[in-house]
Amino acid sequence: MKKSLYAIAASLLLLCSCEDLLDRPALTTVVDNNFWRGEGDVRLYVNGFYPLYFEGYGVDWSQEFAPVRGGTSFCDDFTSEGTQSRFENKVPTSRGSSSESRSCFEQYYGPSWGFARIHKVNILIDRLNEYKDNFTEEEYNHWMAIAYFFKIYEYSDLVGVFGDVPYFETTVRDLDFDTQYKDRDSRQLVMDKVYDMCEFVLENMRPDDGANNVNLYVAAAFISRFMLYEGTWQKYHDGEEGCDGKVNCDSEHAKKYLEMAVKAAEVVMNSGKYSFGSSFKDLFVSENLAGNPEVLLYRHYDEALQVRHPIGSYNGGSDSGSNVNLEYIKAFNCQDGKPWSISSTPGADDFSVANLVKTRDPRFFDTFWNQVNIKSNTMIYCYKFASYEALDHFYKTGDKLANWQGIYNTNDCPIMRLAEVVLNWIEAKAELAQSFGGPAVTQADIDKSINAIRDRPLSAAAEKAGVKKTAHLQIASIPKDPKRDSDVPALIWEIRRERRMEFLHEGNRIKDLLRWYKLDYMDYDTDPDKYLGPWVDFPKEAGTEAGTPEVNKNFMNARIGVLQVQRADGSVVKYNGANADQMVGFYCVRNASNRETFFDRSYMAPVGQQQIDEYKMRGYHLSQTVNW
Template identity: 55%
Template sequence: MMKNIKLIYSLAAVILLASCNKNILDRPPLTSYVDEQFWRNEDDIRMYVNSYYPYYFSGYNTSFTADYTPVRGYTFSDDLTGKNVQAGFESSVPTSRGSTSEAAAWLQTYAGPTWDFAWVRKSNILLDRLENVAKPNISEDAYRHWTAVARFFRGFEYSRLVSVFGDVPYFDKVVADDDLPGLYKDRDDRGVVMDNVYDDFKYALTNIRDNDGTQLLNRYIAAAFISRFMLFEGTYQHYHGIDAARAKKYLEFAVEAAEIVMSSNKYSFGRDFKSLFSSESLAGHPEVLLYRVYDAALTVTHCIGSYSNGTEVVGVDPNLVLIKSFIANDGKVWQNSGVPDVESFEIADLAKTRDPRFEASFVDRALTASATLLYGYKFASRDAITYIGKTYPAAWGSNTNTSDAPVMRLAEVVLNWIEAKAVLAEYLGGSPVTQEDIDKSINAIRLRPLDAAATDKGVQQTAPLMLSALPDDPDREADVPSLIWEIRRERRMEFVFEHTRLLDLKRWEKLDYMDFSTNPDYFLGPWVNVQAEASAYLTDTYIGRTKVKQSDGTVITYDGSNAASLVGFWMVDNAQNRNPFTDQAYLAPVGQSQIIQYEEKGYTLTQTTGW
């Protein structure tokens, strides 16, 4: 029965490992578990592990919680612009940073966890109990599988901690409360930590089951996440010039892990892009390895669909830099494309001339609920936006949304794979990327079928990427080879509003993209006729504020009588650059109180480099 469980994460049991106080109670409690009596069989172990799912595979999270969610959580990147001053980077060491809680406490501007090792300890407890309590009670296969699961999750947590803080203390066992040197150890070098993560992930892929039941962690799901984390660390080590040998080692593992998924032939690009993010059920979706189920009857709902419904205000929205990054459907950049109307930046024309992911991600008309007038509705159905100006159904309003969340999908795996191969080939002595490699990754994605609504609008599949005729992008930076530039473009189109963009900038050492003074297009939206498309900005309140910029750079400002002249690129209301930042922003500082706590015990906690 446990193996056939239909997983709804918020119902996952959180096991309280408690000891019985003999002075209060002379018999085991009925509502919690006595540690030494708990690890009887696989069902007990599985129940303990179930609590990992909502933390690591959060999907759209629940209710209005935004940690690790698309649209509401990952709002800090160069793709998005808000009114007034942009959200800033951290500029000083916080008084305190850290937690000992298992509750998800993340740092939005770092896209990862706070200084908290509770989940590392949780995995080390699992490893300890498997070895010292459960092992005689389960088969050797079960022991290896659950050890692999524990090591996978430990590696998962450390991968995220390293992405935020760089060097962190590495704990490979449960530390006793009275072991002060163990508890108050200083940071370990990120390479040492990630070498241990590498070993954990290698063990996981060798020992985890191919199938442990529907919607439960298995070898393919683990391999997909490993491709993500190894790509991040491999490219971070490379582009930041830290350790070429480690970069090569991690990137080769990213390729190996991705190929486990790709060679299984279990997944394919058999359905349209929109279906991934707006379906009531993702069961049987050919592209999805793991998804989170939402069910109103069980009060497991989310709000992410409502923030894509055309009415709800997100606050930061897609800018012209992002718009211009989308490839035309003939496979060329807009400056060189021969597609009719490709030079038009009116939203309806963009939907027809660009890669179909544009039309599936953005409403095809201007909406004033967006600061840039281009409204993202990637995570709502086409039906959802028919309720603009009306009462929304529960599925697309408030925090009662029930669309399933894709947690891991094939597109990420193949894009991790092709980027790792390209970086290895370009810089680290790997085999050259072939057209067959491109066809199995980028071109396979581009061959996703279109849904009828997109076809009816005139949307077309994008032409394949050809190594012999890579796009000649005048905006390409000289230090990025053409193929890697196109792989980065593909990621940007594929993952807009999702978890990748800020972390991509960090690993590529391109955080300077977050300095909006480098490109005036960051403060612009699409080409609009304000009188026809955004008349709400033509009241007296907006005299002197509503502005458009024409192609020659001329700015037209609303003066109360010139509404008909307001045709051009939308200028985001009072948009200003974020605070100045330096390379210290690549990593987060620890809090002053954490350093003082170490000092009070006679130990040293080193502050993050640069802070």
């Protein structure tokens, strides 16, 4: 049965929520006894998971987990005016929901505390077992694999936010308080359960279940994501204890999960079904991603059905509270495949926007507009999710095209794409080789992953602008970046750089910092470039001179006594209305200051005090997250 990802399950299947997280009634007897008749019924139920987990760009003004507006800006790529967003600094009064909807906990880019979605998937598992005679063996195995996939997804996300969480094998009965109020299980116990479900999924899910449905390759791609996260978490957090005081991170589990990440990624890579056949830009602004060879799963938008979103309209302007900083800009490779400080690319040390789009990896051109834009609080405008034509019109007129303003965007959103799979794969292989006796990464491995990405076709606008593809990474001559952390091997450093260039505003960065044990990057006082934007010649680019873009005119006059630039020698100049000729340098983000001090406990979130008290009132114990 063909469907779009915005389809929702029939209301007859939705469960009413009660005040306790797991205290909710069963499906009505009449519906339940007659519903699980075959694949059609199960598929209808499963459709209800799609909008929960594959949010894409959201719908209308609902953008949980969507780029830009859905929680993707909390990471070291971005700087806002004023004080930077903080981590939690105290236990919340309450944290929990009985709703099946997912809200984004932006400090972890994951869900909040709650198990309604686990309850929903456990109903599916229980009913498949109860009505097993209604299905062939192949049908049963496939749909059980689908159920396990969504359970894998939810528990991987919950563990990523909270660490230890209660694991519920089956649905919880209304009066089974011992199970409803069970304490948290160790993250290793939960992730070992997830691992076992991953094995079942890879062995039993159909390779094809209809256009744009979850299938073996989609599931394997997500498994590579979840297992890479947990494998690297186990490595870099080795020796950490859980709520029970026992060690729940070790090298044995790190190796196990990383090997699963490699295995799952290879299911996709060896299928021959996917390739890098479109430009980076086309992945995010196409009106229809059907047939795009890089995209495994996407969310479709359609004006005729009034299924629309605003992400293209707001992906880089004043409405997004933070934008990329100079430190992020400097992390981009030049076209010779090297970081700017050791690059031989002409203009490598020129950080004006007009030069950056011509000399950096082509993804820079496809992600950022080629001129300074005062609508961005760092002066560099991200247009990754809007078309070149939309921005060109905006710059020439100061207005937006009708379908690129408000909630009237209809470009499709890639949910899972090949680039993530191959980058998960090469990182897992590199970690296994570095720390766990795995085979050394070869040039062939690099060619199938990083270099395959770099060989993507250029967008039409990039070709017209003279942008060149980035040189291949050579295993025998990995760049020696002077900024590399001493505890990160050179190859793994370059893999991390590739992820950073590829996944801007897709929610990956903060999760990467969490799993790599690198939250210290969020302390902006360790790198002053995080308070700066690109190099700007304000009289020419945002003044009153002829040729100044319409959107930037007269900006300087509105910032007398406020506008500041940092010159090449490190000195800072403030605009006083009479020194315009001196206003050339790195833009100083207005009033930008560091976030509040944070500690190691910020790697995992606390549960709410109210939830702990509710357990206690019932005679049970809910452990608080370690160090909280």
